Amino acid sequence: xxxxxxxxxxxxxxxxxxxxxxxxxxxxxxxRLPMAEAEETAKKYAGFGGSILIEGIESAERHGLxxxxxxxxxxxxxxxxxxxxxxxxxxxxxxxxxxxxSVITGYSDEENTMLHYVQKGGRDGEQQEGAIPxxxxxxxxxxxxxxxxxxxxxxxxxxVRLAGSKSDRMCLEAERKAVLxxxxxxxxxxxQAASLDPxxxxxxxxLGGMLNKQGSPECVxxxxxxxxxxxxxxxxxxxxxxxxxxxGKFGDAEKCYxxxxxxxxxxxxxxxxxxxxxxxxxGGNSDAKKDLQSYLECFPRAPDRGVIEKAIREI
Numbered sequence: 001x002x003x004x005x006x007x008x009x010x011x012x013x014x015x016x017x018x019x020x021x022x023x024x025x026x027x028x029x030x031x032r033l034p035m036a037e038a039e040e041t042a043k044k045y046a047g048f049g050g051s052i053l054i055e056g057i058e059s060a061e062r063h064g065l066x067x068x069x070x071x072x073x074x075x076x077x078x079x080x081x082x083x084x085x086x087x088x089x090x091x092x093x094x095x096x097x098x099x100x101x102s103v104i105t106g107y108s109d110e111e112n113t114m115l116h117y118v119q120k121g122g123r124d125g126e127q128q129e130g131a132i133p134x135x136x137x138x139x140x141x142x143x144x145x146x147x148x149x150x151x152x153x154x155x156x157x158x159x160v161r162l163a164g165s166k167s168d169r170m171c172l173e174a175e176r177k178a179v180l181x182x183x184x185x186x187x188x189x190x191x192q193a194a195s196l197d198p199x200x201x202x203x204x205x206x207l208g209g210m211l212n213k214q215g216s217p218e219c220v221x222x223x224x225x226x227x228x229x230x231x232x233x234x235x236x237x238x239x240x241x242x243x244x245x246x247x248g249k250f251g252d253a254e255k256c257y258x259x260x261x262x263x264x265x266x267x268x269x270x271x272x273x274x275x276x277x278x279x280x281x282x283g284g285n286s287d288a289k290k291d292l293q294s295y296l297e298c299f300p301r302a303p304d305r306g307v308i309e310k311a312i313r314e315i
Contacts, residue, residue: 004081005106008117016048017041021088021101022056024117025151026065028086033059048179053101054172057151066154069172070164071146071202074138078107080160085152086117090144091137092234092267099144099235107134142232143264145201167193167200174206186210201230208236212243219243234263238271250278269299273308280315289315 009027014020018038026033033056041055057067080087086103093100103117114137118130132140141147147168150160170193177186187210193203204226211219220243226236241256257275260267276291292312296305 002078002082003106003108003110004078005108005115006081006084006086008086008103008105014051015039015042016045016051017055018059019051019053019056019101021103021117022053022060022151024103025086025088026060026063029065029151029153031060031063031065033063045179050179051101052176052179053149054169054176057149057172060151064153065151066157068150068157068160068162068164069168070148070150070162071168071200072148072162073146074134074141076162077104077148080150080162081106083156083159085150085156085160088149088151089141090147091140092143092264101149109134139232140264142230143234143267145230145233147202165197165200167197167203170196171200171202171206178210183210183214198225199229201226201233201236204229205233205236205239209239212239215246217243217247232263234260234267237263238268241271241274245274245278250282253278254282265294266298269295269302272298285315 006028008024011020011024011027013035014023015035015038018033018035023033038055038059045052057069061067077087077089081104086105088101088103090099091102104114105117106115107113108115111131112134113131114134116130116132148162150157150162152160170189174186174189174193177183177189187207190203190207190210193200194207197203204222208219208222208226211222220240223236223240223243226233227240230236237256237260241253241260244250244253244256254275257271260271261275272291272295276288276295279285279291280288289312292308292315296302296308302308
C-alpha cells in the first residue's frame with residue numbers, strides 16, 4: 001500500500017493566460033511567472049470566459065520550466081507524485097462546465113483516495129487537500145482520456161516516463177486557435193495531430209466538435225473513432241447526440257444521450273433537457289417529464305427554471 005503527499009504553496013493569482021494550476025506548479029518550483037505578461041497576452045482573448053492552458057504552459061517554458069503532455073494511467077500518475085512532481089490532470093467539469101484542470105498533490109492507497117489542490121479564498125484563505133475516492137477519480141479522468149500535463153525543471157522532468165506524443169500538445173494549440181477565431185487553422189492543426197496519432201481520442205473528439213459546429217456530417221466519423229479509442233468519452237457521445245438532434249435523427253440522438261448519461265449522470269444538465277425534447281417529440285411523455293426533473297436537479301439555478309416547471313406540470 002502506497003502513500004505520498006506534496007505540499008504546494010498558497011496561490012490566489014490567476015488569469016485566463018496564467019491558469020491557477022500552472023501558477024501553483026510554477027510557484028512550487030520557486031518560479032514566479034509574471035502576471036503582467038499574462039495580462040498583456042490576455043488582451044487577445046477579450047470576452048472569453050475560460051482558460052488558455054497552452055498560454056500558461058508556454059509562459060512556464062519561457063521562464064525555465066519544461067513540460068510533457070500525454071495520456072497516462074493511475075500507476076504512472078502515482079510514480080510522478082512519488083518523484084516529487086505534482087501533475088495536472090483534466091477532469092470533468094461541474095454541470096455546464098465542460099472540463100477543468102486539477103493539480104494532483106498526493107494519494108493514499110490505504111484510504112483509497114487521490115488528493116487534489118483546492119483553493120480556499122478569503123482573508124484567512126488556505127490551501128486545502130480535496131480527497132477523491134480513487135475509483136471515482138479514475139472514472140472521471142478516463143472521460144478525458146487520462147490527459148495529463150507535467151511541468152517541472154528539465155532535469156526533474158527527464159526522469160518522468162511518459163509516452164506523450166506531439167499530437168497531445170497540438171490539441172491545446174488548436175483550442176487556442178479556435179478561441180482566437182481561426183477555425184480553419186485549428187482544423188488543420190487537428191488534422192495534422194490525427195495523422196500523427198490516429199487513435200488519439202482527444203484529437204478525434206476536438207475534430208468532431210469543430211465539424212459539428214460547422215454542421216458538417218464529417219463530425220460523425222470522428223466522434224465514432226473517438227468512441228472506438230475511448231468508449232468512456234462522454235463528450236463524444238454527447239456531441240454525436242447533439243448532431244443527430246440537429247439533423248432530426250431523434251432515435252439515434254436518444255441512444256447517444258443515454259450512453260453519455262450512463263457514463264456520468266451528473267456531468268451536464270442540458271443533456272437531460274435535450275433528451276426530454278426528443279422524447280416528447282417521439283411520444284415518450286413520462287420519460288420526458290423525468291428528464292426535465294433531472295435537468296432541474298442537476299441545475300437548480302437554471303435561468304429557465306420557471307418555463308421547465310410549467311412544462312413538467314403540463315406534460
